[in-house]
Amino acid sequence: MASVHEIPDEGAFASTISSIPQSTLAVIYFHAPWAAPCKQMSTVLSALASTYSTDAPIAFLSLNAEELPEISEQYDVTAVPYIVLQKDGSVQETVSGSDAAKVRAAVERYAGAGNKSSLPPAQTVTKPAQQAAMNGAANGSGSLAPTAGDSSTAPEAGETSQEELFKRLGELVKAAPVMLFMKGTPSQPQCGFSRKTVGLLREKGIRYGFFNILADDEVRQGLKEFAEWPTFPQVWVNGELVGGLDIVTEEFENDPDFLREYSVNGQAAAA
Template sequence: MPVTEIESESQFTELTKNDATKLIVLYFHTPWAQPCQTMNQIFKTVADSKASDNSISFLSINADELSEISELFEVSAVPYIILIRNSVILKELSGADPKEFINSLNQFSSSSSTSTSHNGPTPLATATATKPQTTSQPEEESEDAVQERLKKLTTAAPIMLFMKGSPSSPQCGFSRQLVAILREHQVRFGFFDILKDDSVRQGLKKFSDWPTFPQLYVNGEFQGGLDIVKESIEEDDQFFEKALQAAA
């Protein structure tokens, strides 16, 4: 098939690293976004027309299911198309504009140049490479097992945010505000979407002795929720730096 539907981060990494000289076309979409329904067919048709061209790879990515990849490229709206060669972002296209997509594809497929035409986001500019991997858990997990998993999750990155949704697609206003604060202060952080794992969501309330989300951890030490973090920054604008040093 000309279009490869990405199903995991490992598959994505393998396909994008196999041959860096290829032009790689990333198509981010969601099943609920109306513009994607039109763009899905256009993307497939264009990919089919290039089926004999081995120098191009067309990768389709569900932005909701693979939020880690979406966050890597700071995808905040769909449909979204990114053209890459030699690990360099050549072009980013937001929205369902078939003409712009085809023109951009023709422009870069006919050239081996890797000079950028758009200053795209630097991968991992705002999120640490050490992100917890969300794996399927047993239907029934013992309390001890949950506690052990939470210890690992809260220390998965120096600064860990437990939130509703992902940084690129927060599912509540409080999570959105805390992400904005971290980015404003240029803090590198890992995150965990508590909506995808109810054991973590419920267990963390007891683990932190804090009933709401988001929750922020620094080097495994609970710092608080949105209000406490805001108050801490108001008292000391170097709160994050000092918290890292104190918890080290």
């Protein structure tokens, strides 16, 4: 799956942009480490990128607007987060702010839903104890540390107010048309229910973004209250909670076409 690449300096940006084919959509994301909305948008873009395959004609680039002032000036960046969609050598659209649905709709408008990844990678069952040994000691709450390869897991968050957290969650659940909040990642689920949910979505050919709640306890605890749903995994569709494994399974049993618009050959609707 695709991921967001951090661009460290102007030279790296110039070489990266020059190496991207004209027909490839470059999603250029300007951020600042001190801005809370940027933290939110970073998570949203990582989840969105995970819905595209690595060979899709789209590239997600992340730049620190303050450390790269000449590039920021080149793209008229006056506030962050700020996203530039560039294709065929010209800017197609810009999006300012942290509205996940607006960003997702803009990206799909120029990248095309047909270029979405068919499915996240096939899962491999890894027991939590084994994963803890791979990642290092678990923290005090028993959550496992994320691996460097888990591109859409978020770093641990600092203290935030409930209002700020709920705003962040409200955008995060809309990061992709279908969002799965799970324990672990699709390739390494960390509980049986998450593993079965990943397997079910794969069996039905459903594209989805995902978030590893073990990587961010603030999201893990906050989403229980935000969703009024105390357990994981959780499946969200266009920003609305569907439920856990049992409800998703029941929905498919009652309606084989459930989520068909998100199937491999389908067209994902923008919120």
